[in-house]
Amino acid sequence: xxxxxxxxxxxxxxxxxxxxxxxxxxxxxxxxxxxxxxxxxxxxxxxxxxxxxxxxxxxxxxxxxxxxxxxxxxxxxxxxxxxxxxxxxxxxxxxxxxxxxxxxxxxxxxxxxxxxxxxxxxxxxxxxxxxxxxxxxxxxxxxxxxxxxxxxxxxxxxxxxxxxxxxxxxxxxxxxxxxxxxxxxxxx
Ligand SMILES: [Zn+2]
Numbered sequence: 520x521x522x523x524x525x526x527x528x529x530x531x532x533x534x535x536x537x538x539x540x541x542x543x544x545x546x547x548x549x550x551x552x553x554x555x556x557x558x559x560x561x562x563x564x565x566x567x568x569x570x571x572x573x574x575x576x577x578x579x580x581x582x583x584x585x586x587x588x589x590x591x592x593x594x595x596x597x598x599x600x601x602x603x604x605x606x607x608x609x610x611x612x613x614x615x616x617x618x619x620x621x622x623x624x625x626x627x628x629x630x631x632x633x634x635x636x637x638x639x640x641x642x643x644x645x646x647x648x649x650x651x652x653x654x655x656x657x658x659x660x661x662x663x664x665x666x667x668x669x670x671x672x673x674x675x676x677x678x679x680x681x682x683x684x685x686x687x688x689x690x691x692x693x694x695x696x697x698x699x700x701x702x703x704x705x706x707x
Pocket of ligand 1: 567568569591592620622623624625626
């Protein structure tokens with residue numbers, strides 16, 4: 520599939536999800552058997568860990584279609600970036616979706632600030648630039664969108680594997696926003 524075909528497939532799958540018409544293909548024993556020798560997921564989804572955001576459902580995708588990395592706030596830290604690099608360099612994934620979502624708790628915590636302990640402080644430090652960029656008094660969901668967009672820039676700046684793949688046209692990174700209520704994914 521080409522990059523535009525992949526994006527269309529994600530859009531079509533999301534449309535089925537929004538309309539409660541999931542096909543649920545490629546989720547059976549035959550599909551498992553087919554993939555024991557290897558995987559070639561067409562897209563990478565960097566999603567929040569929020570239990571209400573389920574990428575395989577949101578895009579009506581089956582086993583082996585999506586390489587999903589989940590971390591609170593969908594941030595590009597060393598571990599999530601390394602996982603993305605693996606899929607780009609070794610699995611041939613062509614589209615990277617950075618999937619922020621409505622009412623994200625991690626983004627809300629970053630906006631509120633304060634001391635949340637070593638580990639969470641470290642994670643939230645990846646979101647702080649989006650809080651600053653969105654400006655004083657910005658709505659949480661605007662910071663979420665800004666965070667998804669800045670995460671794209673972060674990936675490009677911090678990963679030569681991702682940057683080279685994007686610059687050569689082999690990979691496209693798409694910031695996106697998931698609506699908790701409708702289930703719709705907006706590509707930003
Ligand atoms: Zn979240």
